[in-house]
Amino acid sequence: MKWVKFLLAAVFCTSLFYVLQFPIGQTPAVGNFLNPFGGFWQNNTRQDELFTRYQVQGLKAEVKVVWDERQVAHVFAENDHDLYMMQGYLTARDRLWQMDFIARAAGGRLSEVVGERALELDRFRRRTGMVYAAENSLAATSDAQSKLVMEAYAKGVNRWIATLTPDQYPLEFKILNYQPEAWTPLKSALVLKYMAWDLTGRNDELQMTRTRQLLGDSLMNEMFFKDSDLQRPIIPRNTAWPFEALSPPPAPESLVEIEPLAMNMLLSPDPDIGSNNWAVSGEKTKSGHAILCNDPHLALRLPAIWYEIQLHAPGVNVYGTSIPGAPAVIIGFNENISWGVTNAATDVMDWYEIEFRDDAQSEYLYDGEWLQAKQRLETIHVLNGASIVDTIPMTRFGPLVYNAAEKSFSSNVPTGMALRWTAHQPSNELRTFLHLNRATDYDTFTHALSFFDCPAQNFVYADNQGNIAIHHNGKFPVRWQHQGRYISDGRDPAYDWKEYIPREHLPKVKNPEQGFVFSANQRPTDMSYPYYLGARYATFERSMRIHERLNEMQNITVEDMMVLQKDNQNLRAEAVLPIMLDVLEMQGVSLAEARDMDLLRSWDFSNERDEVGPLIFDTWWSNFHALVWEDEVRDQDEVLSTPVSEVTVNLLLSDTASIWFDRRDTAERERLGDILSQSFAETSQQLTEKHGLFGDDWQWGKARGTDILHMAQIPGMGRTGLETNGNRAIVNATSKRFGPSWRMIVEMGPEIRAWGIYPGGQSGNPGSQYYDNMIDDWVAGEYYPIVFLKSADEASEDIIGTSVFSNTLAP
């Protein structure tokens, strides 16, 4: 009897132990998680505490860190080793889990910690050659300075990890139930490649190839590649090109054709990712000093994408944002120059159809010969499961991402094809940032850019001598017209990348007559530029608005620049809405529709949060655009991408009687009015269905809103339902998930003055008061004055303390 009692109790206790000790499904291990001595209760503001002295073994000299009230670290070191070691140490202090997670995600190692549900994602990362790219990049990181920086940074991160006891682990480690592991330079390289994929990894060659087969070349030109009067290229139109261009290779006689795709993707082809940057010369500013502005638009996340830092050592004093996991400042300024970036959007990624000799995939046909494909092995460890060894055939173009029989992880990634991507080739982008951080003038700036291959960017520049410039910079193959717009033939050498555009031939402009330079991911040049670069640039709205405003502004102040970064003018609506409404008015409309029309009539084309116009217009536009093009891009069950919105805008502006408005799938001849009234009726109905009867819920800020989700999408760790202004294709490009991830304004001159804000906070700890402390101000459109110190002892009222870091604790 006693034995039975004991056994029952023992079994029960053991089960209790098991339930609490091990994670079940996606629930964290409850025992560890709840334990107030080690679990989540420990991740509170105590982790924000700052001490006056820290011991960091391995530092060569004392390092002083001055903290400002947003907990931005201003690091004052006596040598580069200590500087970057401290950057690693401090970034890890604030963002360790984020760094770890991005490096795992980039390197295809999430399955190790979350199990099988991440396997296809991991496989996708490995197959697209992320690890291969990072290894190549690391091999190219051969100059002494870059090596020292990479290693010192990793050493700093590891010093921080060594100080941690499990109760101090970042919250997400406790939720996901794993431990931090040592940082390596390879991880930094992976983090940079992750950014490269984020910015250049969008590709629609598959759909475009089918669309071309459906429409033919002349319509393709009409619908996808046309320059228009609306476009304001980065380099002012009619700029002469002072060089003898290399001649493009001959184009093949016919292009690759493929089988119909089993897909229905009536997507908006307008990209969300984009950015603005500009610089105005002293002649246009009130102070007489140049002003530089940058706001990169990315998928917003918590912990925030950026980490602010000031890095000071002999030969360098730079302030700006860094990427957790990578050394140096990516966007920022020093005492002499400032710089910012937008995505170049030039084509740096092609897909090649590969013909293998047999299923072994070890030989493939190229130029009439069978070439060997090296087999690259990738081992993926899976939590609570067997490890998987993936074999990737490596062709002369790059990795074969999926073989023809496999299912692709992403609809944009074709099967049976090899990926050629400039990010795979050895390059050392870190070197660009190390040089930019130390650049003193235009020449040193230009020299710094020569190391930057991928992700290609528009680098804007301003200095304290009054110069401004912008460079469309990266490694670009010399292409025949539209090469890489469609699937390439891996058998035919005509599709090869033979040489690259020399750096000195890349589009750039310094001190143009107009007194400003700018970019918004638009077409870099007019059609006179002798090289073909690509055809997936941003539509006209942001670039036209920035151009228009900068052009008319004089005596510009920093406040004017803040207003422009937050500008909500909807140029598309301004251009087409009056026409659309006039035509619609001639059709009969219902009572509810008449009200919606009135609301649109009284709207001032501004995407402010309390307006209802943006919601009605945005919905109407999507419906209208889809209705115009769906019949053209549909072939039985296959629905391909529609042209970009700018084509529809041009059509409305130039040819309201166009044949495009006719629906091919009906017997009648529809006219613009029919399409407008049909799409408007749909719109009124949809709005009521989705947002209820007309009322406050129709306001743009509420109806659209912005969600900043946690990186691992853990509920409660993000911020949702933010009532923001703006939209994609508006200077203030804030949409549901995307937005200005960092707003920066720098006024050059003998004393640099700068402002900045990003949606998040310096700490990655959800229990910290610095986790999301800047979000509300970001929504409100505020900026913080940036504390840019010349020395550690400089007084400033925004400073909350100083810490000394040294190899030993005793002073």
Added chain:
Amino acid sequence: MIMLILHLLTPFWWWVMLIPFINSVIRGASALRSFGSGFVSAGLLWTAMALFLNISFTREVVPRVMAMTGATSFWMLVLVTGIVAGLCGGFASLCGFYLRDIFRKQPVPEVS
């Protein structure tokens, strides 16, 4: 007390099971009292620590964990923490007492 020290020194949560278990093996009086002392000591310890951390430091992490777990109030989270520890302590302690009971020569008179 031992539990507190071990908790502070090591990251293991299961001291709230092991210590009450050992305690009852050594000096468990009755099933009910063993369960009770285990429940109270472990439950109180975790509750007190959770409260201490939230008196000493601002509690930004609590609303986030509430949103994550679906807990509706701070006190609910404290209660769950306390009860989980309590149940662990209680049942482990009970288990310890039954083990002691097997090897005990004669029943100890119930102490009132």
